[in-house]
Amino acid sequence: MVNIRSLDPSASPLDYYGYELRRLREEAGLSQSQLGDVLFCTGSLVGQVETARKVPTREFSERLDAALMTGGLFTRLVGLVLKSQLPSWFRPYADMEARATYLCSFQVQVVHGLLQTKGYARALMGARVESDLDGMVAARIERQRIMDRENPPLFWVVLSEAALHQEVGGRTVMREQLDHLLGMQDREWVKIQILPFEVGAHAGSHGSFTLLRFESDPDLVYTEDFVQGHMTVDSAAFREGSLRYDHLRAAALSVEDSTTLITRVMEEHYGDQPEPGGSELA
Secondary structure (H helix, E strand, O other): OOOOOOOOOOOOHHHHHHHHHHHHHHHOOOOHHHHHHHHOOOHHHHHHHHOOOOOOOHHHHHHHHHHHOOOOHHHHHHHHHHHHOOOOOOHHHHHHHHHOOEEEEEEOOOOOHHHOOHHHHHHHHHOOOOOOHHHHHHHHHHHHHHHHOOOOOEEEEEEEOHHHHOOOOOHHHHHHHHHHHHHHHOOOOEEEEEEOHHHOOOOOOOOOEEEEEOOOOOOEEEEEOOOOEEEEOOHHHHHHHHHHHHHHHHHOOOHHHHHHHHHHHHHHHOOOOOOOOOOOOO
């Protein structure tokens, strides 16, 4: 049975997206199943998006615009929809991140969100989130679009070596993640350094942080705890963060040596051996 749940288009970007999808589909004289055939998906998926029970992807939106000839309406809307899936406390930071011209970040335990693969992000967030996981993963991947802009920010990351060894999602996911880091190293505006274990105590022992610089706005520091994030434009805090980051970058391996270490960990720890409990095919 077709789901005819009514939506209030002003309730949220997701509700507005679903409302417009149903309206334009019906104007085109298509059933959910017929539209699904055109989009190479099920009619059930179309119905779930129409009733705001499923978050649309960017690929779905692009196909939808082509199928209904909407002039890019849904491709424009999906950015708002995905942004609305971010935690409310995180959205102000995401806005500032998208405007920054220079991002410097130190990460203690995990790969930075702008460098995560879908599989890694899903495994990481799935450890503490049960509902709306698809939407949260899609929102995290959407953030990464700033790296594909014509003028992307300069993004310099120092990762603790622990991020390479903390197995998130299994060996296959980790191999894909480390391979993705190697691919990102090829980008002119992305630099990744690894802080090796042998450094011992270091200037980032108190936790992860990110420094953001802008063309006209004040510089700011972003930190995060297990409840929410914290931004400050306090000049003393930014000065302290900059000093700590400079110490971390100086103690870390060079970009070239970091690439070598990432490659070695990927091959030695996440090679083609079977997953635990699995068996090799004859």
